[in-house]
Amino acid sequence: MSEALIGYFNKQPRIGTLSTASKDGKVDVAFFGSPTMIDEKTIVMGLGHNRTFANLNENPNAVFMIMEPGESPQQWKGVRLYLKMAACETAGNNLLEIQGKIGAKIGIETAKKMIHAYVAFEIVDIRPVADFGQSWMKSIGAE
Secondary structure, three states, rough: OOHHHHHHOOOOOOOOEEEEEEEOEEEEEEEOOOEEEEOOOEEEEEEEEOOHHHHHHHOOEEEEEEOOOOOOOOHHHHEEEEEEEEEEEEHHHHHHHHHHHHHHHOOOHHHHHOOOOEEEEEEEEEOOOOOOOOOOHOOOOOO
């Protein structure tokens, strides 16, 4: 992986979707703007006490997708990151730090009410948003 991916993932403003599934295969998708890639193998984020959180506690696998429309499907930019939850903390310094980061934008009390857990994901695979045989590097404009 590369600095290009970290820069692309962390640029703001940016919205992406996180797709999860329960142990029974019931799927969910939710949008997020705050996940952060802290190194080339790890994404961290805050989650509420919601369906996404419940699904991850039953099934640790997820996909985070970022899309940027282009004039044609071949010109769309984006990436799909296949993830596995590596840590989930509902107390402690990591949770306080993510609540503080989000709280700087929306107010700390609102963030504390909204963010129930700190979650860290391991990146297990990367694919372009629209797969026409190109590399994911090309799909983010890095080659």
